[in-house]
Amino acid sequence: xxHVSTEAPVVTGAxxxxxxxxxxxxxxxxxxxxxxxxxxxxxxxxxAAFALLYSTQALLPxxxxxxxxxxxxxxxxxxAATGALALxxxxxxxxxxxxxxxxxxxxxxxxAVLVGLLVPxxxxxxxxxxxxxxxxxxxxxxxxxxxxxxxEEVRPKALVGAIGLFVAGNSIGGMSGRVVAGWISQLWxxxxxxxxxxxxxxxxxxxFRVLLPKARHFHPGxxxxxxxxxxVGGHLADPLLRRLYAIGALFMTVFxxxxxxxxxxxxxxxxxxxxxxxxxxxxxxxxxxVSSAAAGQLVARLGRRGxxxxxxxxxxxxxxxxxxxxxxxxxxxLVLITAGFFAGHAVASSAVSRTAKTGRAQASALYQSAxxxxxxxxxxxxxxxxxxxxxxxxxxxxxxxxxxxxxxxLYGTHAARVERRTLAAAAGR
Numbered sequence: 199x200x201h202v203s204t205e206a207p208v209v210t211g212a213x214x215x216x217x218x219x220x221x222x223x224x225x226x227x228x229x230x231x232x233x234x235x236x237x238x239x240x241x242x243x244x245x246a247a248f249a250l251l252y253s254t255q256a257l258l259p260x261x262x263x264x265x266x267x268x269x270x271x272x273x274x275x276x277x278a279a280t281g282a283l284a285l286x287x288x289x290x291x292x293x294x295x296x297x298x299x300x301x302x303x304x305x306x307x308x309x310a311v312l313v314g315l316l317v318p319x320x321x322x323x324x325x326x327x328x329x330x331x332x333x334x335x336x337x338x339x340x341x342x343x344x345x346x347x348x349x350e351e352v353r354p355k356a357l358v359g360a361i362g363l364f365v366a367g368n369s370i371g372g373m374s375g376r377v378v379a380g381w382i383s384q385l386w387x388x389x390x391x392x393x394x395x396x397x398x399x400x401x402x403x404x405x406f407r408v409l410l411p412k413a414r415h416f417h418p419g420x421x422x423x424x425x426x427x428x429x430v431g432g433h434l435a436d437p438l439l440r441r442l443y444a445i446g447a448l449f450m451t452v453f454x455x456x457x458x459x460x461x462x463x464x465x466x467x468x469x470x471x472x473x474x475x476x477x478x479x480x481x482x483x484x485x486x487x488v489s490s491a492a493a494g495q496l497v498a499r500l501g502r503r504g505x506x507x508x509x510x511x512x513x514x515x516x517x518x519x520x521x522x523x524x525x526x527x528x529x530x531x532l533v534l535i536t537a538g539f540f541a542g543h544a545v546a547s548s549a550v551s552r553t554a555k556t557g558r559a560q561a562s563a564l565y566q567s568a569x570x571x572x573x574x575x576x577x578x579x580x581x582x583x584x585x586x587x588x589x590x591x592x593x594x595x596x597x598x599x600x601x602x603x604x605x606x607x608l609y610g611t612h613a614a615r616v617e618r619r620t621l622a623a624a625a626g627r
């Protein structure tokens with residue numbers, strides 16, 4: 199990916215963020231006042247968001263059996279939430295430009311938690327899918343606003359690390375929600391499991407609101423659809439941003455497919471695992487916590503493209519290893535897939551925040567939209583692939599997405615070399 203021409207076109211208009219000026223208040227950084235509170239607050243928000251967003255994923259076999267539906271139909275309880283998030287993340291990011299990142303994140307979490315407390319009472323699959331879609335739409339206000347908040351409030355050199363901690367909160371939320379849901383489902387059913395996840399998210403939402411420092415560098419704009427369209431068009435015209443959006447979508451396609459289908463695989467022969475043990479498999483998410491938090495160090499040592507190649511190679515190795523009919527090999531494969539995914543996601547998402555100099559919320563929103571569309575597609579296609587061709591078909595789907603990441607990254611490397619040669623030739627004239 200080129201290291202030149204990375205700035206999004208400057209957008210004027212009521213919606214665009216005000217030009218970045220030297221702040222009168224020092225930006226947050228490790229060791230500075232407020233940085234630790236901010237880190238804990240956004241970590242808690244990430245836990246709540248991912249615990250709610252993927253709360254039904256570990257429960258798909260139980261939902262399928264209890265409601266008498268197919269695996270593909272049950273997978274929509276995940277895909278509806280991620281798909282709605284993808285659709286609403288851009289318009290809600292525009293509201294954050296007007297009303298503030300902190301306000302929108304608070305409202306989003308509050309609505310999502312309230313819906314989460316209603317989800318266990320859904321009378322049938324249709325109501326369950328509908329409530330999950332509303333929940334996903336509510337959560338759409340969180341990720342892009344969080345990325346924009348960090349880009350505005352955190353010192354640039356500390357940005358990758360700060361975003362890595364937010365992504366680490368995502369991994370903890372995804373893990374804890376699934377593990378808790380799995381064991382509670384085995385004891386009291388999937389409805390009780392969803393209620394427990396809702397209560398965990400409620401606690402995290404309260405912690406987030408209490409700890410998050412007020413924004414000190416936010417400059418509100420006004421809601422102007424024409425300015426929004428111009429901002430979005432500027433971001434989509436940036437070739438680096440387009441590649442980053444594609445990378446996020448493809449990585450999440452792999453992850454969504456694997457973790458949607460893995461429960462169905464492990465409940466069948468030769469594994470025959472109970473629901474609680476299947477939920478515990480998601481402890482592998484702890485690996486994602488480490489790899490996402492270490493993304494800043496990877497970029498410092500290998501560069502952005504080098505870190506992405508490492509993430510891709512790790513993910514592909516995990517997919518191939520998971521083909522073995524050995525629980526140990528499957529677990530190790532999941533470890534590698536999870537480590538590669540979270541590292542790649544942290545690198546790509548932080549690059550978006552650094553690339554966009556104006557309209558950062560919209561730039562992050564476009565990334566999140568592509569990312570969660572990848573999740574939605576991966577979840578549904580992964581379930582269909584598994585029940586059509588077994589785990590091998592799910593792995594094939596994942597490898598095709600990984601190949602897409604490699605292709606996009608290689609193209610970026612080639613484009614960077616061509617641009618450097620062009621600039622060098624122009625300078626020598």
